[in-house]
Amino acid sequence: MIRINKNESPLRPLSAAQLATLIQEASFNFYPDDEYERFKAAYAKYYNISAAQVIAGNGSDELIQKLMLIMPKGPALTLNPDFFMYQAYAAQVDRPIEFVDAEPDLSFSLERILQRIDEVQPAFFIMSNPHNPTGIQYSTAFLQAISDKMKAIGGYFVIDEAYLDFGESYELTMQPHILQMRTLSKAFGIAGLRLGVLISTQNTIQQIQKLEHPYPLNTITLHIAIYMFEHPEMTTDFVNHQRQLALKLRQMFTDLVSDIMTVYPSSTNFVLTKGDAAHNLGRYIKSNGFLPRLYDEPLMADYVRYSIATDEQLDELKELIKNWRSQYDLSKNT
Template sequence: MNKVRASAPQLQGLVPYDPKYLPAEAFLSANENPRDVDPEIRKQAMREVKKAALNRYPDPLANELRDMIAEANGLERDQVLVGNGGDELLFDLALAWGGPGRTFLNLPPTFSVYAANARLTNTTVVDIPRNPDYSIDEEAVLARAAQGDVDFMVVASPNNPTGLMASPVFLERLLGATDALVMVDEAYFEFSRQTMRPQLAAHENLVILRTFSKAFSLAGVRVGYILGNPGVIREFVKVRQPYSVDVVSQAIARVVFANRAKFEPGIEAIISERARMMEALHKVPGVTPYPSDSNWIFFKIADAAEAWEYLYAHGVLVRDFSSAPYLENGLRVTIGTPEQNDLFLRNLRDFALRP
């Protein structure tokens, strides 16, 4: 038969996630760490990889890595789950707490994958837009959550792509106002230096998402994890893909996590460069940068799409949000090395000052 029936109805109108990963001299679009894993740590990781039996399935739950993460966070193994990057765990959240007749509370603008996962699982999406400065409309969120029909929500802290942390006081109020599962996405918490980890014991409905992709330079390896109540973790285990974290990724992640203190100088360098970049952006005519607690800065500029093209033509790839709802005329630049940042700033100034 020379035809195929239509795909599932919930796919209609969904646009595939496209990070526009293009070749460039300065990759400043994907919030990656600009520095690769230190050569000595890489050697350790390769020694571990060589020990792996490639003909055998991996430990389904990556228990050795789970134990390391649990110990570092003062938790037990059953309070940790490792996934194929944060992306798998975000989809597992929608599988376990979403579905027909269930509701996801979204705080746009935020990471678009949250709402996309909800729609893929036929979950109703309720939007509470952020304030004009991209802070959370806290009272509106609390009022909507108090209605009692919300099943789960994700609060990115810091928020991607706009940069600000969620107030810990607000998050405590939210956790106390609802029995919905509240995932706090802490993918960038190493740059904000703030975490909700101390609140886990007091709130059964709190789950925290983290990743190796950003601060630990492992975006190419795909390892993320969640911290939560044992009962919550069990529900995630029911829907996760078996063997989703392969033996190579587990081996590399164990070595990197054991050496995590060695990444601190690089993290500090990014935080320092973020401050320098923010100060410099304030001096570029027509540019409005927004405060950031992460490893990027979101900014607005007239003719943003044209600015993106200009930057890319001069070797700098940033993320274009200029046509996204709530983010019009917006671009996001990842904090790179000083040399990459200087290249970006020089070309952005040239664009802003063009005749």
């Protein structure tokens, strides 16, 4: 079964030979005293920021958990739906969490978000952008309005940018109440190594570092990540290949089935579909060797989501969709 249900990378950024060399060179019998700082410096240079603005963790999940622990007293506020782990980690640490409910089409009203911030007075507001599960990227003006509102009430604004490398870059002036969360699990293809990053002003990062472990990442993960970001041209080429796969996936669904089901415009490595035909297609694809995301959650029961695969797998998926479409059209005409 080809797994296209978890928004993972179908590719690895390094060859077997490169990995073998890095593992051989890693002194994993010693604590990684210098590697963590070296990674932060390389990552910061790649994105043209200061290393003092960066903290890393065992996946962005650990960073979400840290925020739930260290943010000021008060509820968290998020979108519904959004990344389910916001709720899970809030529950772990008994942090109250409130929601801004989506419109019927899974969009979110800026006016309603700002209203809910006034009502809830959250310690922090967290949302994914591009949004999970729709794939929609919200505008800078949209984010700026939320940032301004959170600053006005003395709260923090956390933007989970896990999929931003598939979308469009944007400029939001960094302030102490703004935190940008990123991951190397998606566009950079090292989900199994567990590496997430949090970016803010130096003072805000210093506050979060109060919860940091002495050695937050293991030696192997650090050596691989250092190599990737100290070879920026190689890494940029890899990310561009991932973006091409995402474009190929989106175009496939737009061209072949967008007239008979809702296909959400996506700035991510996945495509979300909705409707009876979407479920029919999802079941057909699952019966033919691909595993899409079929949701158990009542709010998402009408939806099916597809992540990127290799070029060859996407070609195979395209043929499956064509075959299903011919059968679907035939059934509608008889």
